[in-house]
Amino acid sequence: MADYIFKRLIQGVVVLFLVSLLTFFLINLAPGGPSSLIDFQSTAAEREARLARFGLDKPVHERYLSWLGGVVQGDLGTSINQGLPVGQLLRQRLGTTLVLAVTALVLASVFGLVLGVAAALNRDRWPDHVVNFISTLGMSVPNFWFGIVMIIVFAVWLGVLPAGGSSTIGRAFSLTDRIRHLVLPAGVLAFSLMPNVVRVARAAVLDMLSADFVRTARAKGLRERSVMLKHAMRNAMVPVVAILGLVATVLFSGSVVIESVFGWAGIGRLAIEAANGRDYPVILGVTLIAGTIVVVINLLVDLLYAVIDPRIRHD
Amino acid sequence: MIDVGSVRSAGASRTRSRLWRRIMHKPVGIAAFTVLVVIILAVIFLPQFIEHSPTRTNPRAILQPPSASHFLGTDELGRDVFARILAGGRVSLAVGLFSMLVGLTLGIIIGGTAGYFGGRVESVLMRIVDTFMAIPTFFLILVIVTSFGNHPVTVIVTVGLGFWAQMARVANAEFKRFKSHDFVEASRALGGTHVRIMRRHIMPQVLPQAIVLATLGVGWAILTEAALSYLGLGIQPPLASWGNMLQNAQGYLWRAPILAVWPGVFIAATVLSFNLLGNALRDLLDPRS
Numbered sequence: 001m002a003d004y005i006f007k008r009l010i011q012g013v014v015v016l017f018l019v020s021l022l023t024f025f026l027i028n029l030a031p032g033g034p035s036s037l038i039d040f041q042s043t044a045a046e047r048e049a050r051l052a053r054f055g056l057d058k059p060v061h062e063r064y065l066s067w068l069g070g071v072v073q074g075d076l077g078t079s080i081n082q083g084l085p086v087g088q089l090l091r092q093r094l095g096t097t098l099v100l101a102v103t104a105l106v107l108a109s110v111f112g113l114v115l116g117v118a119a120a121l122n123r124d125r126w127p128d129h130v131v132n133f134i135s136t137l138g139m140s141v142p143n144f145w146f147g148i149v150m151i152i153v154f155a156v157w158l159g160v161l162p163a164g165g166s167s168t169i170g171r172a173f174s175l176t177d178r179i180r181h182l183v184l185p186a187g188v189l190a191f192s193l194m195p196n197v198v199r200v201a202r203a204a205v206l207d208m209l210s211a212d213f214v215r216t217a218r219a220k221g222l223r224e225r226s227v228m229l230k231h232a233m234r235n236a237m238v239p240v241v242a243i244l245g246l247v248a249t250v251l252f253s254g255s256v257v258i259e260s261v262f263g264w265a266g267i268g269r270l271a272i273e274a275a276n277g278r279d280y281p282v283i284l285g286v287t288l289i290a291g292t293i294v295v296v297i298n299l300l301v302d303l304l305y306a307v308i309d310p311r312i313r314h315d
Numbered sequence: 316m317i318d319v320g321s322v323r324s325a326g327a328s329r330t331r332s333r334l335w336r337r338i339m340h341k342p343v344g345i346a347a348f349t350v351l352v353v354i355i356l357a358v359i360f361l362p363q364f365i366e367h368s369p370t371r372t373n374p375r376a377i378l379q380p381p382s383a384s385h386f387l388g389t390d391e392l393g394r395d396v397f398a399r400i401l402a403g404g405r406v407s408l409a410v411g412l413f414s415m416l417v418g419l420t421l422g423i424i425i426g427g428t429a430g431y432f433g434g435r436v437e438s439v440l441m442r443i444v445d446t447f448m449a450i451p452t453f454f455l456i457l458v459i460v461t462s463f464g465n466h467p468v469t470v471i472v473t474v475g476l477g478f479w480a481q482m483a484r485v486a487n488a489e490f491k492r493f494k495s496h497d498f499v500e501a502s503r504a505l506g507g508t509h510v511r512i513m514r515r516h517i518m519p520q521v522l523p524q525a526i527v528l529a530t531l532g533v534g535w536a537i538l539t540e541a542a543l544s545y546l547g548l549g550i551q552p553p554l555a556s557w558g559n560m561l562q563n564a565q566g567y568l569w570r571a572p573i574l575a576v577w578p579g580v581f582i583a584a585t586v587l588s589f590n591l592l593g594n595a596l597r598d599l600l601d602p603r604s
Contacts, residue, residue, distance in 0.1 A: 011445075018446040027462045136594070140587035142538050144545050145561060145579030152572040163568075252451035257542045261565075271454060272546055275461045283461050287454045294449050 001306070008302055012295045019291040020068060027280050028060050071288065077281035079274075086285035090267060094289075096166055097259070097266030099178075100185055101251050107190035108247070112197025113240065117233070119198065120205035131202070135195035143192040143254055147261035150184050164263035185262040189254050193247055200243045204236035211235070238308055245298035252290050337599060344595025347588040354585055358404035367395030369402035370553050378571045387577050390560075391567055396574065400581055403555035407582070410471050410550070411537035417475025418536070419529050422482025423521070429483070430490030431513055441487060447480035456539070460548045470549050474539050478532055485528060489521045523600035527593055534589030541582050557582045 056063070070077060076086035119131035155163035162168070166181050208214055209232060217227045256268030263269075267286055274282035338345070362369075367385070372392040379389040387396035429440035447455065459473045493499060494517065502512050537557075543549030544558025552559055557578040564575035 014442065015445050015449050018442065019449055022446055023450070023458050026458055136587065136590050140534065140538075140590050141583045142541050142545075142561075142579060142586075144542055145575070145582065148561065148565060148568070148575045149579065152568060152575065156568055156572060249448070249451045253453035256451075256453045256457070257546065260546055268453075271457050272548070275457045275548055278461055280461070283458055287450060287458055290451050290454050291449050294451060298449075 076285040103186040104189035108193035116198040116201025135198040208232040245301040248297040347591035367398040369398040406556040414474035414536040415532040418478030421479040426483030426486030430487040452477040530593035534586040
């Protein structure tokens with residue numbers, strides 16, 4: 001087990017290193033890269049001062065090394081447009097994104113599991129078809145459009161939920177207020193994540209239903225309830241846990257869009273602002289943090305998987 | 316002497332008619348295919364037959380409801396929404412198709428090479444794939460668009476790059492599965508080169524899965540382009556795309572909510588059709604599922 005953990009840790013670090021390399025060089029070698037910061041109306045001296053301030057007068061590999069050196073020590077650089085440390089910006093925004101992401105993940109897992117299991121137990125009958133249709137719809141409807149439609153229905157027409165923001169501005173912290181702001185974005189995000197869970201849960205339960213040990217359990221004369229819960233479901237959970245890593249990546253992409261639709265000041269919104277303002281250090285920082293979270297989640301999922309299923313760690 | 320040609324063609328026609336019968340058992344897939352054909356023909360040919368231009372503004376006819384002259388009404392600048400939907404559809408569908416081709420080609424070449432050769436080649440190539448998989452697609456796309464701008468061709472390549480890693484994983488697994496089969500060994504013994512073996516012998520085996528993934532991939536690419544353009548980072552106005560029409564419409568949610576409905580309906584119908592078609596093709600072409 002220790003060997004396995006060590007091997008996966010090293011792999012994770014290698015992937016993160018490659019992520020940093022890829023993003024840094026994509027940004028810095030592009031024709032419109034950081035050198036486009038130069039404002040042509042300024043004097044030569046001003047331009048040089050500006051380049052020097054952001055370290056752009058050095059060759060690209062030196063810049064990468066000094067940036068990476070900073071990152072390793074927890075310094076992600078300084079935002080060009082806001083003049084604040086990138087780390088500080090991320091810390092301010094990360095909480096908002098996590099609230100949205102975790103809520104959506106929980107909703108998607110719970111509903112996805114229930115629907116997936118229901119579909120599997122009613123294979124090829126109407127509940128299966130309905131679930132299949134709902135999850136295909138979840139895959140096909142653009143989540144940002146679904147968000148806009150929900151705003152039209154619940155904020156513009158019915159006026160029962162706020163149209164955007166993560167809390168009412170100027171009001172002291174109130175849990176109900178936060179929840180009212182969370183319902184629409186988290187629901188919309190969960191709807192677009194759910195198909196991934198439904199699909200895997202359905203396939204896993206179907207696999208288990210035809211598994212030998214389930215037949216054995218039935219043959220032993222166990223009650224159907226206990227066959228299902230103790231033998232089939234429990235083992236069907238394994239692949240569902242395993243796709244949470246994939247879901248995490250989709251979740252991040254989705255939250256970028258959903259945060260914009262609902263005006264949430266999370267790291268997704270920060271990334272968009274940075275992309276529109278060509279704020280390179282911020283884009284780099286956000287991408288690296290998102291990549292790190294994805295790698296860590298995948299690592300945890302793999303470890304959990306190895307704990308549940310001993311065959312993995314001896315591979 | 317047996318006439319090989321006629322035997323083969325009789326066999327082929329029998330297989331074809333069996334395939335045809337199985338296709339007929341997939342009404343949802345047929346419906347999805349029909350919807351797609353209608354949408355594609357409409358965006359290609361209809362613009363020639365409607366009197367309105369997608370870009371001509373008319374300050375005296377802004378935010379009009381649907382009428383006989385403007386089927387879907389007009390937007391905040393008095394442009395005909397139906398004409399814009401058709402023009403936007405051209406862009407969205409073209410971006411979707413070409414991005415998928417970029418992702419598919421890259422994925423099959425890299426994933427296939429990794430799976431075929433195995434060993435060190437595989438570990439290096441697949442580590443690159445892992446790297447792309449670790450960056451949430453949208454952040455990767457943001458990085459590329461920030462640095463390379465948002466020319467339509469850049470958008471196509473960028474969206475394709477968001478999709479190739481997944482394709483590479485599948486190609487890797489499939490090429491690995493087939494490389495030790497007898498027909499591959501036989502070709503190698505006959506002196507077939509690696510490229511020839513991969514292209515002529517393994518690729519046809521992988522094709523059914525690739526077609527399914529490509530169909531689902533177009534849907535995904537259309538969604539991604541729409542989201543990107545909605546965020547103002549994809550296709551730029553005045554060129555219409557379904558995504559940037561939605562971005563415009565969000566400014567008029569209170570005055571003309573209907574403006575935000577049309578582009579979404581078309582995106583959803585198109586993507587849903589690609590997904591349903593993809594599922595039907597999977598049932599049809601992939602005997603394992």
